[in-house]
Amino acid sequence: xxxxxxxxxxxxxxxxxxxxxxxxxxxxxxxxxxxxxxxxxxxxxxxxxxxxxxxxxxxxxxxxxxxxxxxxxxxxxxxxxxxxxxxxxxxxxxxxxxxxxxxxxxxxxxxxxxxxxxxxxxxxxxxxxxxxxxxxxxxxxxxxxxxxxxxxxxxxxxxxxxxxxxxxxxxxxxxxxxxxxxxxxxxxxxxxxxx
Amino acid sequence: xxxxxxxxxxxxxxxxxxxxxxxxxxxxxxxxxxxxxxxxxxxxxxxxxxxxxxxxxxxxxxxxxxxxxxxxxxxxxxxxxxxxxxxxxxxxxxxxxxxxxxxxxxxxxxxxxxxxxxxxxxxxxxxxxxxxxxxxxxxxxxxxxxxxxxxxxxxxxxxxxxxxxxxxxxxxxxxxxxxx
Numbered sequence: 001x002x003x004x005x006x007x008x009x010x011x012x013x014x015x016x017x018x019x020x021x022x023x024x025x026x027x028x029x030x031x032x033x034x035x036x037x038x039x040x041x042x043x044x045x046x047x048x049x050x051x052x053x054x055x056x057x058x059x060x061x062x063x064x065x066x067x068x069x070x071x072x073x074x075x076x077x078x079x080x081x082x083x084x085x086x087x088x089x090x091x092x093x094x095x096x097x098x099x100x101x102x103x104x105x106x107x108x109x110x111x112x113x114x115x116x117x118x119x120x121x122x123x124x125x126x127x128x129x130x131x132x133x134x135x136x137x138x139x140x141x142x143x144x145x146x147x148x149x150x151x152x153x154x155x156x157x158x159x160x161x162x163x164x165x166x167x168x169x170x171x172x173x174x175x176x177x178x179x180x181x182x183x184x185x186x187x188x189x190x191x192x193x194x195x
Numbered sequence: 196x197x198x199x200x201x202x203x204x205x206x207x208x209x210x211x212x213x214x215x216x217x218x219x220x221x222x223x224x225x226x227x228x229x230x231x232x233x234x235x236x237x238x239x240x241x242x243x244x245x246x247x248x249x250x251x252x253x254x255x256x257x258x259x260x261x262x263x264x265x266x267x268x269x270x271x272x273x274x275x276x277x278x279x280x281x282x283x284x285x286x287x288x289x290x291x292x293x294x295x296x297x298x299x300x301x302x303x304x305x306x307x308x309x310x311x312x313x314x315x316x317x318x319x320x321x322x323x324x325x326x327x328x329x330x331x332x333x334x335x336x337x338x339x340x341x342x343x344x345x346x347x348x349x350x351x352x353x354x355x356x357x358x359x360x361x362x363x364x365x366x367x368x369x370x371x372x373x374x375x
Binding site for chain 2: 006009013017021024032035036039042053057068072082083085087088091092093095096098099100102103104106107110111114115118121122124125127128129131132133134135136138139140141142143144145146147148149150151152153154155156158161162165166168169172173175176
């Protein structure tokens with residue numbers, strides 16, 4: 001009697017399963033924990049607008065104040081009368097230019113900030129696409145393999161069933177032959193192929 | 196009586212793969228899907244562009260208010276005497292400049308916010324197409340599996356019928372032989 005044989009997992013297959021398990025654990029331990037901080041960072045950046053605006057405002061203000069101090073100092077040194085129309089106009093124009101730059105700078109900062117937030121969310125979503133497609137591919141592969149396994153099982157059972165049928169047929173044939181011989185159905189001198 | 200032929204299938208690897216796939220999908224739904232929601236809310240917010248424009252206008256207006264104070268302080272600091280006419284001229288010049296800046300900044304901001312919304316929308320469409328394509332591909336895989344399964348089942352049914360017919364034939368032959 002022949003006994004059922006099994007193909008055991010190779011060393012390579014076992015190693016691969018171990019490494020795959022370790023990789024998934026590694027991902028869960030190290031990377032999955034970083035998803036929340038990444039999302040949080042994006043959310044925090046939305047709230048950090050006031051700080052960015054303040055820095056932008058201060059930078060423009062410092063630049064203008066520095067230039068004004070220099071201009072006033074050099075003008076006074078050169079003997080410009082502070083009550084002259086030229087001096088007054090210069091001060092006023094200076095502050096208007098400063099206001100223009102400052103307003104523009106703040107508005108630009110606001111837009112950059114909003115764009116940064118949107119880009120941040122898009123980056124988070126993009127980083128998740130790999131996980132989603134990995135899930136899709138993984139489950140498709142698992143499903144295909146299990147399907148193939150079930151089909152192989154069905155075919156094996158079918159083959160066994162056919163073999164039993166064939167064996168039964170052979171036994172029946174042998175029985176008929178023996179019965180026929182016993183009752184003189186066949187002439188022992190007949191040769192196969194003779195017509 | 197067992198006819199044999201059936202072997203207990205080892206599906207631990209594919210079971211694990213299916214489990215990990217489920218975990219990954221759950222992770223995506225829990226962490227990343229809400230981000231998609233937030234972008235959708237962002238582009239669908241009817242006040243988004245106007246809020247941006249209002250914020251830009253406020254920024255320019257605030258800057259001009261600050262400049263007004265700054266000029267007053269400078270005038271005081273340097274002991275400058277400014278006549279009401281000179282003050283009015285300064286105010287007028289500042290008002291014209293402010294008006295121009297508010298208009299320009301509001302326009303620029305509106306254009307930038309619109310462009311940003313369009314870009315996000317396009318990005319979401321591309322993402323949505325990817326998700327839809329993935330769903331399509333997933334169902335394609337399932338349909339192929341189902342088809343393969345059905346083919347195997349049909350082949351099995353045909354084979355069983357043939358086997359049964361063969362057995363019946365053998366039985367009939369035996370019965371005929373006995374009767375003769």
